[in-house]
Amino acid sequence: MHSLPHQTSQPPPMEDQNQCTTEDQQMQNLNLPEVLLHGPPGFSSVLQPPYSQKFHLLNHSSLPLHQFAATHPHHCAAVAAVLCDGGYPLTADMLSLLPSLRLVVTASAGTDHVDLDECRRRGIQVAGAGNLFSEDVADLAVALLIDVVMKISAADRSLRKRHVDSRAFTLASKVTGKRVGIVGLGRIGLEVAHRLEALECMVSYNSRKQKPFVPYPFYSTVLELATNTNVLVLCCSLNDQTRHMINREVMLALGKGGVIVNVGRGALIDQKQLINCLMEGEIGGAGLDVFENEPLVDEHFFSLDNVVLSPHAGFSTLDSYLAICQLLGRNLEAFFSNNTLITPVI
Numbered sequence: 556m557h558s559l560p561h562q563t564s565q566p567p568p569m570e571d572q573n574q575c576t577t578e579d580q581q582m583q584n585l586n587l588p589e590v591l592l593h594g595p596p597g598f599s600s601v602l603q604p605p606y607s608q609k610f611h612l613l614n615h616s617s618l619p620l621h622q623f624a625a626t627h628p629h630h631c632a633a634v635a636a637v638l639c640d641g642g643y644p645l646t647a648d649m650l651s652l653l654p655s656l657r658l659v660v661t662a663s664a665g666t667d668h669v670d671l672d673e674c675r676r677r678g679i680q681v682a683g684a685g686n687l688f689s690e691d692v693a694d695l696a697v698a699l700l701i702d703v704v705m706k707i708s709a710a711d712r713s714l715r716k717r718h719v720d721s722r723a724f725t726l727a728s729k730v731t732g733k734r735v736g737i738v739g740l741g742r743i744g745l746e747v748a749h750r751l752e753a754l755e756c757m758v759s760y761n762s763r764k765q766k767p768f769v770p771y772p773f774y775s776t777v778l779e780l781a782t783n784t785n786v787l788v789l790c791c792s793l794n795d796q797t798r799h800m801i802n803r804e805v806m807l808a809l810g811k812g813g814v815i816v817n818v819g820r821g822a823l824i825d826q827k828q829l830i831n832c833l834m835e836g837e838i839g840g841a842g843l844d845v846f847e848n849e850p851l852v853d854e855h856f857f858s859l860d861n862v863v864l865s866p867h868a869g870f871s872t873l874d875s876y877l878a879i880c881q882l883l884g885r886n887l888e889a890f891f892s893n894n895t896l897i898t899p900v901i
């Protein structure tokens with residue numbers, strides 16, 4: 556589950572801000588837009604002054620939203636905006652608990668956790684992280700690729716067990732010159748492609764449509780892409796068309812030496828089939844930042860030495876954390892001053 560790390564260098568989270576402490580405070584808050592925080596405990600620390608003082612923040616993290624709505628009906632009736640974290644679903648049912656809602660701001664680039672159709676139907680605007688995390692995520696994708704292919708983490712684990720004889724390893728393979736297929740050539744995919752060019756990889760891609768002005772070969776299906784490459788890097792968003800697009804057939808086409816890197820969403824891959832293919836040696840390895848059923852990670856991965864795992868951390872550099880804190884506040888401020896959203900989704 557994408558969820559912003561809680562930065563200990565930040566001021567402590569403002570818990571239970573729905574519990575107004577004094578009448579003065581309540582009077583002051585009366586004129587501020589009601590913004591509901593929908594994320595992990597401590598999520599409120601993403602809004603720092605001056606933004607945190609411009610809105611009346613409601614924190615329901617200790618109660619599921621429907622219970623919060625039952626116990627705080629007046630607040631919920633007035634909520635004009637939701638500030639949510641990736642991985643915290645906002646379904647049509649949940650949105651129906653917020654009749655005055657006009658804006659959703661999510662701290663993620665992906666929006667698969669928000670029912671966008673319902674937002675469109677109700678005229679609710681949505682803002683996201685835009686391209687803020689693209690460079691970090693692309694860096695991580697390439698790092699995972701290099702790690703799996705050159706067996707860096709596996710070697711590290713082995714050395715820590717005092718197996719210092721490097722000849723005991725199965726040989727790694729070269730990153731330079733690899734044929735890498737990128738699935739989803741948006742901003743993250745392009746950032747990955749640029750980095751791979753420096754490694755002299757042969758990049759090709761699949762996406763919904765062929766992109767004009769892109770020098771890389773295009774394959775109209777992931778199956779064709781897998782057939783013609785050694786590595787797949789998944790950078791696309793999750794939707795009904797892309798769910799489980801990487802199935803057993805695609806993995807078999809990638810082949811025994813093939814590697815899959817996933818920095819998109821876990822459910823792009825049929826995870827059960829991935830585990831089977833890894834265990835049976837039908838593909839060579841995987842570098843995974845995302846999983847089906849996050850925050851759980853299927854324990855079968857833990858015993859596989861050809862898999863490198865990362866806890867959905869592609870976006871979690873301190874620089875990006877500070878930048879997203881600003882961006883969330885700026886989107887809220889823009890909306891409530893009747894200006895265009897900074898990073899609109901719809």
Ligand SMILES: O=CC(=O)O
Binds near residue numbers: 663666688
């Ligand atoms: O997964 C991370 C994001 O969607 O920003």
